[in-house]
Every structure is written in structure tokens, then in C-alpha cells.
Amino acid sequence: MKNNLKTAVILAGIGGLMIIVGGAIGGTGGAAIGMAIGFVFVGGSYWFSDKLAIKSAKAVEVSAEQMPRYHAIVADLAQRADxxxxxxxxSPxxxxxxxxxxxxxxxxAVCVNQGILDVLTWEELQGVLAHEISHVRNRDILISSVAAAVAMGITFLARMAMWGAMFGGGNRDRRGGLLGTLALVILAPMAALFLQKALSRSREYEADRSGARLLGDGEPLARALEKLDRGTKLIPSTVNPAQAGAYIANPLASQLAGGGQKASLSARFSTTHPPMEDRIARLRSGEWRN
Structure with a gap:
């Protein structure tokens, strides 16, 4: 109930930002445009989020004949989760x-990278899949997809506001409005990203907890997260930053591992995951039993 309430507040905040940015473009009419674009982004996210994510990962569907162990584990977890x-x-x-x-x-849909199949034992992979099944059961996927889509909408509107401010005229009476619009262009996308971070982090903790409960053991997932933490820092990925929050481990971690100027701006602002050390410690402390 607490997480659902937090989700509602965060999504309402993102929606409010979209309307504000739209208002910066053209007053009441701009706010209406912002709301309309928000509905388009949210609707598109609702109906096509799975197809977009799978296509972005270049993933292919596998049958029970092709990967029987993979199917057997997920079938068992799905049955446990009802x-x-x-x-x-x-994904390759x-x-x-x-x-x-x-x-x-x-x-x-659940997707695993080839890299995870190469480094995890089947018991550890079961922990990861229990985490992902928990995301599905908790309906985190839709909420996070909608949040990401609305945040993308805010960025789109902010760019519109920037161009509108630049070409809307430059007389003295409008300079204050121009400065305010430019400030909004910078701050609104940042605010949306911070809201996404808060939403994603709480959901990751809950999926870890629910996944451990599903198995009755937090150790397989804890061991898996240790390997994923090392692997994502060593092996780069071409994942779109907008999709980074969907993964169990931050796919942009390799860009952040070097720190300083080596980390791209998109990677720095895509740290939507809680610290791995904290997640592992919580799993091994038995907190998931509470």
C-alpha cells in the first residue's frame, strides 16, 4: 500500500511537471498541449512498452524445446506466484x-542477456528470474514504463519550450519570461529524472524482497547480484538510457565505474538502481522475511 501510494504521488508529480512545461510554451493552451502529449506518451507506453523494450534489446523469443531449463524455472516461479x-x-x-x-x-515478457547465461549458475539465475517475476506480479513494469514515457514527454516539451523561447521574440518585456523558460527547460527534465530514480529504487528493493520470499531463500539472488555488479562494471552495453531502469542491474555501470570525465552525462543521470552492496546486505540479513 505504501509503495502504491508513493507511485501515485510520483506519477502525479511527473504529470504536473509536464503541464507546467507545456504552460511555459503557450500559457493555458500550452498546458493543454502538455497534457495531451502526456496522454499520448502514457498510452503508447501502456500498449507498446513490451515490444519497444524487446526490440531495443534485439531479443528473440525462445521455446521450451530450445531452452527447457529456462522455461521450467520460470513456469515453476509463475505457478508459485499464481x-x-x-x-x-x-538478448545477444x-x-x-x-x-x-x-x-x-x-x-x-522476461528477457535475459546471453551474458547472464554465461556467468550464473542455474540456482543463481533462478534468483534473478524470481526477482523479475516479482516485478511482473507487483505490476511494477507498467508503472515504471509509464513514468519513463512521461519523463520522455517532459524532455520533449522542454525542448519545444527552448525553441519557442529562442524564436518567440526578444523585446525587453519578454526577457524575464525568456530566462524563466530557459530555467524550466533545464530543471524540468532533471526533476523528472529524480522522480524516476525514487520510483525505480523503491521497486527494486521490493522485487528483491518478493523474489526471496518466492524462493524462500535470499542467497541465490544475493550471489547473482554480486556477479552482476562485477559484470556490468566490466562489460559495456548499448542499452538506451531510457530503458536502463528496467534492468535488474544498471546496464550503464561500466560508464560510471571509471568516474570523473569518463562517465557520460546520460550514465550519470541514469543511476536509477539502489547500491548493490545495500541490496545484497538486505537479502543476506533476512529482512525479506519481515
Missing amino acids: MPMPRLYV DPQPNAFATGRSPQHA
Whole structure:
């Protein structure tokens, strides 16, 4: 209940920012445009988030005949979670990582990178898949997808506001409005990113907890996270920063590992995941039993 309330507040905040940015473009009419674009982004995210995520990962669906162990583990977890069997995919990405997508448990998909199949034992992979199944059961996927889409909408509107401010005229009476619009162009996307971070971090902790409960053991996922932490820092990925929050481990970690000027701006602002050390410690402390 607490997480659902937090989600509602965060999404409302993102929606409010979108309207404000739209208002900066053209007053009341601009706010209406911002709201309309928000509905378009949210609607598109609702219906097509799974297809976009799978296509972005260059993943292919695998059958039970092709990967029987993969299917057997997920089928068992889905039965334990009392939810339909999701579609299963494998991405050729060599980075050890995984994500779930879809607008509901009835329209869900789970994808693992080839890299995760190469470094994890089947017991550790079961921990990762329990985490992803928990995301599906908790309906985190839709909420995070909508939040990401609305944040993208805010960035789009902010750019419109910037161009509108630059070419809307430059007389003295409008200079104050110009400065205010430019400040909004910078601050609104940053605010949206911070809201996304708060949403994603709470959801990752909850999926870790729910996944451990599903297995009755937090150690397989803890061991898996240790390997994923090392692997994502060593092996780069071409994941779109907008999709980074969907993965169990930050796919941009390799860009951040060097620190300083080596980290790209998109990587610095895409740290949507809680610290791995904290997640592992929580799993091993037995907190998930509470």
C-alpha cells in the first residue's frame, strides 16, 4: 500500500511537471498541449512498452524445446506466484543482465542477456528470474514504463519550450519570461529524472524482497547480484538510457565505474538502481522475511 501510494504521488508529480512545461510554451493552451502529449506518451507506453523494450534489446523469443531449463524455472516461479506464464526471450548482449516488460501479468515478457547465461549458475539465475517475476506480479513494469514515457514527454516539451523561447521574440518585456523558460527547460527534465530514480529504487528493493520470499531463500539472488555488479562494471552495453531502469542491474555501470570525465552525462543521470552492496546486505540479513 505504501509503495502504491508513493507511485501515485510520483506519477502525479511527473504529470504536473509536464503541464507546467507545456504552460511555459503557450500559457493555458500550452498546458493543454502538455497534457495531451502526456496522454499520448502514457498510452503508447501502456500498449507498446513490451515490444519497444524487446526490440531495443534485439531479443528473440525462445521455446521450451530450445531452452527447457529456462522455461521450467520460470513456469515453476509463475505457478508459485499464481500468475500466467510470461513469454521468454534472450538478448545477444554479452553484459550479464535481465529485465521484465509488459503492461500486465497477462501480457508480460522476461528477457535475459546471453551474458547472464554465461556467468550464473542455474540456482543463481533462478534468483534473478524470481526477482523479475516479482516485478511482473507487483505490476511494477507498467508503472515504471509509464513514468519513463512521461519523463520522455517532459524532455520533449522542454525542448519545444527552448525553441519557442529562442524564436518567440526578444523585446525587453519578454526577457524575464525568456530566462524563466530557459530555467524550466533545464530543471524540468532533471526533476523528472529524480522522480524516476525514487520510483525505480523503491521497486527494486521490493522485487528483491518478493523474489526471496518466492524462493524462500535470499542467497541465490544475493550471489547473482554480486556477479552482476562485477559484470556490468566490466562489460559495456548499448542499452538506451531510457530503458536502463528496467534492468535488474544498471546496464550503464561500466560508464560510471571509471568516474570523473569518463562517465557520460546520460550514465550519470541514469543511476536509477539502489547500491548493490545495500541490496545484497538486505537479502543476506533476512529482512525479506519481515
